[in-house]
Amino acid sequence: MERTQMEWYQQEHQQTLDTLQSTETGLSSLEAQNRLAQYGLNKLADEEKISRLQILLHQFKSPLIYILLIAALVTLLLKEYIDSGVILAVVLLNAVIGYLQEFKAEESVRALKNLLVAKARVIRDGHEQEIPGTDLVPGDIVLLASGSRVPADLRLLHDIELRIDEAMLTGESLPADKTTAVLAETGLPPADQTNMAFMGTAVVNGRARGVVVATGARTILGTIAGEVRSIGQLKAPIQHKIEQFAHTIGLLVLGAAGLLFMIGLLLGETVKTMFMVAVAAAVATIPEGLPIVVTIAMAVGVARMAKHNAIIRKLPAVETLGSTTVICSDKTGTLTRNEMTVTNLYDGRQQYQISGTGYEPEGQVLLNGTAVTAASIPELALLQRIGLLCNESDVYEEEGRYKVDGDPTEGALITAAMKAGLQPELEKEQYGQLAMIPFESERGYMATLHQAGEQRLILLKGAPEQVLEMCATSPQQLAEITRVATAFAAQGMRVLAFAWKEAAPDQDALGHHDTASGLTFAGLQGMIDPPRPEAIEAIEGCKKAGIRVVMITGDHAVTAQAIGRQLGIIEQDDAVLTGRELEAMDDDALFEKVRSVSVFARVAPDHKLRITRQLIRHGQVVAMTGDGVNDAPALKAAHIGVAMGITGTDVAKEASDMVLTDDNFASIFSAVREGRIVFDNLRKVTFFLLPTGIASIISIIITMIMGMPIPYLPAQLLWINLVTNGLQDVAMAFEPGEKGILKRPPRNPLEGIMSRLLIQRTVLVGMVIALGVAWNYTTALQEGNTLENARTVAVTTMVFFQFFQAWNSRSEYDSIFRINPLGNPFLFYSMIAAVLAQLAFIYAPPLQWVFRTVPLTATEWVRVLAVAASVLVVVELDKWLRRRSA
Ligand code: ATP
Numbered sequence: 004m005e006r007t008q009m010e011w012y013q014q015e016h017q018q019t020l021d022t023l024q025s026t027e028t029g030l031s032s033l034e035a036q037n038r039l040a041q042y043g044l045n046k047l048a049d050e051e052k053i054s055r056l057q058i059l060l061h062q063f064k065s066p067l068i069y070i071l072l073i074a075a076l077v078t079l080l081l082k083e084y085i086d087s088g089v090i091l092a093v094v095l096l097n098a099v100i101g102y103l104q105e106f107k108a109e110e111s112v113r114a115l116k117n118l119l120v121a122k123a124r125v126i127r128d129g130h131e132q133e134i135p136g137t138d139l140v141p142g143d144i145v146l147l148a149s150g151s152r153v154p155a156d157l158r159l160l161h162d163i164e165l166r167i168d169e170a171m172l173t174g175e176s177l178p179a180d181k182t183t184a185v186l187a188e189t190g191l192p193p194a195d196q197t198n199m200a201f202m203g204t205a206v207v208n209g210r211a212r213g214v215v216v217a218t219g220a221r222t223i224l225g226t227i228a229g230e231v232r233s234i235g236q237l238k239a240p241i242q243h244k245i246e247q248f249a250h251t252i253g254l255l256v257l258g259a260a261g262l263l264f265m266i267g268l269l270l271g272e273t274v275k276t277m278f279m280v281a282v283a284a285a286v287a288t289i290p291e292g293l294p295i296v297v298t299i300a301m302a303v304g305v306a307r308m309a310k311h312n313a314i315i316r317k318l319p320a321v322e323t324l325g326s327t328t329v330i331c332s333d334k335t336g337t338l339t340r341n342e343m344t345v346t347n348l349y350d351g352r353q354q355y356q357i358s359g360t361g362y363e364p365e366g367q368v369l370l371n372g373t374a375v376t377a378a379s380i381p382e383l384a385l386l387q388r389i390g391l392l393c394n395e396s397d398v399y400e401e402e403g404r405y406k407v408d409g410d411p412t413e414g415a416l417i418t419a420a421m422k423a424g425l426q427p428e429l430e431k432e433q434y435g436q437l438a439m440i441p442f443e444s445e446r447g448y449m450a451t452l453h454q455a456g457e458q459r460l461i462l463l464k465g466a467p468e469q470v471l472e473m474c475a476t477s478p479q480q481l482a483e484i485t486r487v488a489t490a491f492a493a494q495g496m497r498v499l500a501f502a503w504k505e506a507a508p509d510q511d512a513l514g515h516h517d518t519a520s521g522l523t524f525a526g527l528q529g530m531i532d533p534p535r536p537e538a539i540e541a542i543e544g545c546k547k548a549g550i551r552v553v554m555i556t557g558d559h560a561v562t563a564q565a566i567g568r569q570l571g572i573i574e575q576d577d578a579v580l581t582g583r584e585l586e587a588m589d590d591d592a593l594f595e596k597v598r599s600v601s602v603f604a605r606v607a608p609d610h611k612l613r614i615t616r617q618l619i620r621h622g623q624v625v626a627m628t629g630d631g632v633n634d635a636p637a638l639k640a641a642h643i644g645v646a647m648g649i650t651g652t653d654v655a656k657e658a659s660d661m662v663l664t665d666d667n668f669a670s671i672f673s674a675v676r677e678g679r680i681v682f683d684n685l686r687k688v689t690f691f692l693l694p695t696g697i698a699s700i701i702s703i704i705i706t707m708i709m710g711m712p713i714p715y716l717p718a719q720l721l722w723i724n725l726v727t728n729g730l731q732d733v734a735m736a737f738e739p740g741e742k743g744i745l746k747r748p749p750r751n752p753l754e755g756i757m758s759r760l761l762i763q764r765t766v767l768v769g770m771v772i773a774l775g776v777a778w779n780y781t782t783a784l785q786e787g788n789t790l791e792n793a794r795t796v797a798v799t800t801m802v803f804f805q806f807f808q809a810w811n812s813r814s815e816y817d818s819i820f821r822i823n824p825l826g827n828p829f830l831f832y833s834m835i836a837a838v839l840a841q842l843a844f845i846y847a848p849p850l851q852w853v854f855r856t857v858p859l860t861a862t863e864w865v866r867v868l869a870v871a872a873s874v875l876v877v878v879e880l881d882k883w884l885r886r887r888s889a
Contacts, residue, residue, distance in 0.1 A: 011158045011216045012186045012196045019158045025142035025214055027160070029126035038140035045139040045155055045218035047225055058105050062098040065291060071097075074282040074717075081275055085853060089718040097291075100729060104295050107302075121653060123154040131408065143215040147206050149443070150632040150652020156222040157200040157213030159183045163441060164209035167200055169193070172223060178207045193223050205654050207632050210441055241322040241685065244755060245297045252693075253289045259700055260285035263707075270707055283717035284703055287724040288696035292732045296688045300736035304681035311673035312665040314648070320660035323642050324626070324678025326752040327550060329618055330671055331611070331627045331641070334556035334563065335497075336411075336650055337668045338542075338570055339532040343415035345390075347496065347529035349487045350382035351480075357422055362398050362405035362414055364421035376424040386526035387423045389501040390416035392434050393451045393462040395441060398427070410442070412497065415530045416464075434460070438513040444557050444631065445607055448473075452506060452513045459506040463518055466559070466605075467527065470500035474524040484524065491529030492561035495569060501525040534570050541672035542571050549748035550675065553618075555603045555611060563604035572601050582606045585613065593617045608633035615640045624752055626671060628663075629655050645671055680740040682750060683815075688735045689756050691812040694765045695728065695805050698772035702797075705777045712790055714780045714797040719854055722844065723801050730837050731809050734830040741814055741822075760815060764881060768811070771877050772804045775870045783863070795845060795856040796863055802841045803871035809834055811878040816886055818879055 011019060020026060030038070062068070071094050078087040121136040124146040131146065136154040139145070145157055153167065165181040173179075173194040182197050193201060200206075200213055202222040219225055260281040267277035301322075305315045315321055335341050348355040348368070355375070359366020367374040368383065377384035396409025398417045407414030417427060434453040442449035448465025463470065467488045471481060484500075491498045502522040510517070542552050554572050556563045560579045567573040580596055582605040588596065590613070597617045603610065608631060615637050618625045627641035630651040635658035638644025646659035647666040656662050663670045699720060706714050715723070757765075779800045783793035809830065810819045825831055844850050846858060859867070 010189065010191070010196075012191065012198050013189070014158070015185055016158075016160050016183070019160075019214060019216070023142040023214055023216065025144065027144065028129050029144040030140070030142050032127055035127060035138070035140050035143065038142065039138060042140055042218055042221075044137045046137050047220065055106065059098065059102050061105065062101040068094060068097070070282060070285060074279070074286075077278060083279075086279065086716075086718055089721060089853060093721045097729075101295055104299055104733060107299075121152060121154060124148075124151075139215055139218050141215050141218060145213055145215055147200065147211040147213065148652075149206050149208050149210070150630075150654050151206050152653035152657075153200045153202055153204050153206065155202050155215045155219075156217040158216050159198050159200055159211050159213040162209060162211035163439060165200075165206065165211040166208040167204050168207050169201065169204045171203055172201055181209075181211065205632065208443070241682075241756075242294070242297050242301070242318075245685070246294045248756065249290050249293045253291075256285050256288040256696075256700070259288070263700065263703065266704070267707060267713075270710070272707075272713075276713070279717040280703065280713050283715070283720035284700045287699040287720045290689070290692045290696060292692060292729060293689065296732050296736050297685055299733060300681050300684045300688070303684075303736055304677050307677045307680075308661075308674045311677065312648075312663055312667065312670040313674035313677075314662045314664060315660070316656075316662060317660045320643050321678055321681055323624060323752070324661075324675050325680075325682040326624050326750045327626050327643065327675050327678070328749045329551045329553060329623045329625050330545065330668075330675075331553040331555055331614065331618070331625060332668050332671070333628050333630065333647075334554050334558060334566060335532060336630075336647065336666050337628055337663075338538045338554060339534050339566065341411050341532060341650075341666075343411045343497065343530040343532050345415045345419035345528050345530045347491050348383070348386060348419070348526065349484075349491075349529075350380070350386045350526040351484070351524055352382060354487065355383065357419055359422065362407055362418045364398075364405065364418050366422045368419075368423045377420075378424055382526070383423060384425070385503070386501055386528070387420040387425055388430060388434075389462045389464060389503060389525055390499075390528060391420040391425055391427060391430055392436070392453060393449060393464045393501075395439070395449075411532075412499070412530065416499075416528060419528065419530075437511055440513050440515065440518070445633070448518070450513060450518045452510065457508065459508055459510055461504045461506050461513070461517060461522075463502045463504075463522060464499050467498055467500040468559075470502050470522070471524070473518055473520055474502050474522045475520070476524050480524070484527065488527055488529075488559075489561055491527065492559050493565055494529075494531075495562060495565035496529035496531055497558050497562055498527055498529050500527050534566065535667060535669070537667065537669040539570055541669040544672055544745055545675075546571075548675070548745040551601065551623075553597075553601045553603070553614075555606050555614065557606060558604060560604035563602050567602040577601065579604050582610050585610050590617060594620055597621065608637065611637035612640055624749065626675075628668075628671070629659070631655060634658075676740060676745055679744050679750070680738070683741065683744065684736055684738045685756055686758070686761060686815070687738060687812045688732050690761055690765060690768075690815075691735055691805075691809055692728070692732055694768035694772060695801070695808060696724070697765070697769040698776065698804070699723070699801070701769060701773035702776040702780075702801075705773060706780060709777075709781065711781060711784060714776065715794060715801075716855060719794065719798045722854060723798060723805075728805060728837075730833040730840075731805070731830065734827065734833040735809070735812065737829045738813060738827050741817060743817070760885070764878065767881065768808060768874060768878065771874050772801070772808070775804060775873060776800050779866055779870050782866070789857070791855050791857050792859075792863075795859060796867060798854075798856070799841060799845065799859065800867050800871055802837065803867055804874055806834055806838060807871055807875040810875060814882075816882055816889070818882060819875070 071090050075087045075090040122133045123136040123139055124131060124133055126144040139155045145154060159181055160183055162181055162183055166178040167181055168178045170176055175194060184198060186198060203224040263284055264277045264281040301318060304321045308315055332338055344360050346357055353370060356369045357366055377387050394413045394416060396407055396413035398405055398407055398414050434455050436451055436453055438452040440450045447469040448463055450461055450463040453460045453462060488498050502524050504522045545552050552572050554567050560581050564579045578600055579602045580600045593613060594617045597614060611634060615625055615627050625641045626643040626645055627637050628645040629638045630647040632652055632654045634655050638646060638655060638658040643661060644659040646655040646662045648662045648664040649666045703713055776797050780793050780797040783796045813819060813822055844854060845856050
């Protein structure tokens with residue numbers, strides 16, 4: 004099967020197929036399997052993985068670790084071996100924990116990427132099917148349609164108006180027109196091989212069928228090294244912001260620690276003591292856990308979104324989702340089920356109803372309540388026949404259920420025709436299809452050319468306005484047709500018009516000039532597409548959450564209005580703006596309109612881009628859905644481009660930030676909820692970490708000024724900060740959402756992590772903790788206890804302050820007594836673990852020896868717990884006051 008001397012583009016179709024040992028109907032799955040073993044997976048070199056070693060080394064790249072390492076060295080020189088041991092243990096522990104966390108985060112992000120494997124449509128075992136693009140082998144017959152990424156290098160065998168954007172290979176910005184004809188020249192560059200389609204390029208128009216000539220590294224793309232597009236490696240802005248925030252705090256703390264060092268010296272402490280204290284205080288205050296917790300919180304959010312059918316492609320989307328203010332959604336399939344059923348017909352004279360739902364051909368065509376068939380009414384037969392034949396889709400039975408292969412709109416037409424007694428196979432045989440203009444939204448119609456006995460016929464279907472322009476109809480007729488079409492649409496139906504025309508007996512191709520005029524109107528078909536119940540619920544939810552929902556549809560304004568009402572997007576008479584009206588407006592006029600209009604009808608993809616831009620100009624945070632190639636610019640322009648996982652094209656998916664695996668509007672809403680939770684959790688962790696850190700420094704300063712020894716040994720500070728604290732901050736990234744999370748307005752995207760409330764409360768809590776620790780510590784000393792005892796009291800008070808502060812952090816407004824303690828089991832158990840660790844710290848002899856602790860008396864325990872609990876009382880009071888004034 005080696006390549007012959009001849010290039011692929013120089014070979015005739017049959018020759019190409021023979022060389023590849025394939026046929027027009029493709030390979031068998033068995034043969035494909037064998038070839039896969041021989042040629043390997045159809046993919047380019049793997050993206051570079053971040054190695055475990057890199058992750059481990061990364062743990063040692065923080066300023067905190069540098070400080071600790073310097074401290075370890077200094078203590079070693081000072082012969083304080085226990086201290087250096089503790090510090091080194093802490094460094095190691097920190098590295099191990101950081102490694103595990105980061106590794107886990109990396110893994111989960113990587114696993115999510117695999118959910119998004121590109122698919123390819125092939126013919127195998129004689130029928131069309133979808134397979135992972137990586138499974139393609141030379142000889143496979145591949146089908147292309149507008150919006151697909153070419154999955155391997157192909158020699159084209161058939162095509163209809165195929166145009167491919169090859170910019171990534173050739174640098175040519177205009178899409179290339181493709182043919183299937185043999186090219187005689189030798190040595191053509193890829194740009195001139197017009198009968199080939201190359202891996203990675205994008206189909207912008209038309210359809211085609213081709214045979215795979217090369218896969219994976221043997222493709223043109225594969226031979227160009229380093230062309231791999233990286234996906235999703237981006238860091239979210241919030242991660243940068245928090246890293247910066249932690250960095251700034253770190254610098255401030257270093258300054259403060261330096262100050263502490265000076266004050267200590269002035270108050271007569273030794274350089275040695277003060278050095279250790281300053282280092283320990285700095286380590287205790289720097290919120291070194293923050294950046295890693297941010298990453299984990301994001302990863303948790305991404306995983307939760309995936310569970311709700313939303314796959315995040317770009318990490319920043321997680322953050323932005325939480326502040327979404329407008330969701331612009333396509334109608335068909337996203338807000339509605341995309342399960343079309345034709346219910347009403349009009350053949351130009353009479354109206355009919357059709358019973359039955361879904362694609363099962365069970366139901367009847369009723370004329371004034373009586374069942375009729377196509378056989379008895381020629382006009383009905385014509386209308387239904389056009390629906391059946393001017394069609395690219397199939398309805399088939401599988402496990403007793405009827406399904407559509409292709410476009411649901413077209414499937415509905417086939418089922419309707421079957422209900423009238425027409426048989427698809429027979430009809431297709433009698434009226435052989437010779438040529439086709441496929442349906443494209445921008446054009447609004449589709450046409451086919453058929454052989455009907457001696458005659459040739461052009462059959463056409465499309466949006467009524469479009470079709471009627473091509474038909475010769477009298478003004479009365481036109482008025483009547485429009486009246487019926489509007490009546491159908493007012494019930495929320497999608498309406499299609501049908502027409503036909505005789506062609507010259509020798510015509511064998513179809514162009515747009517053939518359909519421009521002189522057609523005969525054959526009738527209308529109206530189909531329902533019920534709203535998704537969960538979309539109605541989600542729209543209701545959006546309203547409560549202060550998010551506006553805008554519906555954008557290719558359907559008629561009257562249909563759009565009716566569906567918009569059923570969905571609860573608009574009230575009775577709210578205006579609908581059509582693509583045509585939009586076309587006539589300049590950006591400023593549209594800017595005014597998007598303020599109030601929530602339903603857009605007969606919209607073309609480029610209108611979506613304009614709508615997005617104007618909404619953004621209003622300062623809105625916009626999520627926009629899309630599926631076609633031409634939706635890509637709007638998806639890119641929106642803050643969150645949402646592509647459809649099932650019906651979406653590769654190009655749309657690549658342009659998006661998020662892909663919905665179920666194409667369902669409700670999944671966007673769930674993702675917004677998760678986005679809000681992620682942000683909330685970042686705030687919770689920050690509020691948990693900052694005040695305790697600040698309190699350690701302040702308590703040291705207070706006691707020093709009071710002329711007492713420093714309340715903690717350096718090793719003890721490290722213990723508090725890295726052991727007891729370290730367990731709980733990570734757990735907080737797993738907090739579930741609060742009850743009211745969807746009842747408040749979207750967050751202002753300009754607002755950072757530190758809100759005003761958070762700053763005020765951080766200061767408040769920081770003071771309470773510092774004073775509380777100082778109080779317990781001085782009391783213990785004044786009662787004549789040993790310094791070891793007083794320090795044990797101080798450290799334990801601090802640890803229990805953190806315990807209560809963890810409870811405080813779980814909600815900004817809600818009382819902790821209204822939150823399920825086991826709502827976040829991870830946090831609950833890590834808090835228990837922290838308490839147990841603290842007991843070991845006090846009572847386990849080895850730890851007593853390392854940290855120089857002593858057992859506490861019952862009175863001391865009561866005092867520790869009572870004082871520590873005060874922070875809970877203070878914050879509960881603050882929450883209560885704020886709830887009251889809200
Ligand atoms: P939405 O934007 O709500 O998802 P859509 O983009 O699917 O809708 P289009 O597919 O552009 O909307 O359909 C617009 C109009 O074109 C329909 O109202 C219908 O009249 C007509 N139409 C839809 N599908 C076909 C088809 N396969 N053949 C001919 N006409 C069609």
